[in-house]
Amino acid sequence: MKDTDEKLKKAIIDQLYWDNRIDVSDIKVDVDNHRVTLSGTVPNHAASEAALMTAWGTKGVVQVLNRLVVEYPTSADVPPDPEIKSRIEMLLSWSKAIYGQDVKVSVDAGVVELEGTVDAYWKKIKIEELASHVFGVVKVLGKLVIVPGRNIKDEVIARDILSALDRIRFDADELDVKVKDGIVTLFGIIPDWYTQQLILNCIHNTFGVRDIKNELIISQ
Numbered sequence: 001m002k003d004t005d006e007k008l009k010k011a012i013i014d015q016l017y018w019d020n021r022i023d024v025s026d027i028k029v030d031v032d033n034h035r036v037t038l039s040g041t042v043p044n045h046a047a048s049e050a051a052l053m054t055a056w057g058t059k060g061v062v063q064v065l066n067r068l069v070v071e072y073p074t075s076a077d078v079p080p081d082p083e084i085k086s087r088i089e090m091l092l093s094w095s096k097a098i099y100g101q102d103v104k105v106s107v108d109a110g111v112v113e114l115e116g117t118v119d120a121y122w123k124k125i126k127i128e129e130l131a132s133h134v135f136g137v138v139k140v141l142g143k144l145v146i147v148p149g150r151n152i153k154d155e156v157i158a159r160d161i162l163s164a165l166d167r168i169r170f171d172a173d174e175l176d177v178k179v180k181d182g183i184v185t186l187f188g189i190i191p192d193w194y195t196q197q198l199i200l201n202c203i204h205n206t207f208g209v210r211d212i213k214n215e216l217i218i219s220q
Contacts (some may be wrong), residue, residue, distance in 0.1 A: 001139045005031040012036060021050040027068065027104040029055070035063040041071040045132050045139070056193040062218040070138035071095075071111070084136040088112065091130045098123050098130075103144065105131070110138035117147045133179045145210075146182070152208035154179040161209075164202040175199070175216075182210030189217045 009031040102116040176187035
């Protein structure tokens with residue numbers, strides 16, 4: 001197992017060096033039983049997300065723990081918190097897809113908190129993504145609550161999820177999908193991270209979903 005982990009570690013490091021979005025000089029990679037831990041520092045939040053996605057995309061990885069810390073270079077002219085807040089609010093107001101959602105933005109030492117309500121899960125994801133790419137942001141704490149515009153039964157949500165999975169040619173029989181009060185819980189064994197992303201994307205875009213509990217296991 002140790003030999004396999006060392007090979008996987010090398011593959012991840014090679015991928016990180018290959019990825020032009022990432023400065024790997026201060027990133028440390030540890031692998032234990034196909035489970036990866038990323039630690040160290042990166043110059044911005046986008047690099048942290050890119051490193052996470054690159055590690056997940058390496059064949060053989062079953063879990064990634066991202067402990068990377070964002071540290072902007074001392075030479076960077078990082079905007080103060082009020083300006084970061086203003087830029088995020090401006091981006092949200094410009095986005096037609098999420099216009100009119102009840103979102104409150106607060107920033108403390110580059111850490112962004114997003115509170116309020118949105119009417120769809122995918123809008124929560126979109127808002128967090130927009131905030132994370134603003135210069136000066138070191139972390140995003142998403143506390144948005146999903147409140148659908150109309151009531152929808154759990155059985156309907158589950159049916160819509162399974163139908164969406166069928167349309168992307170995924171055998172839904174391999175999953176156990178449970179829905180209670182709009183909260184979706186997933187059980188099952190899947191082959192890789194890409195499959196997990198396809199499944200989660202279907203759920204993110206299903207109307208009525210309030211939250212997701214991901215208990216999926218990626219096989220080695």
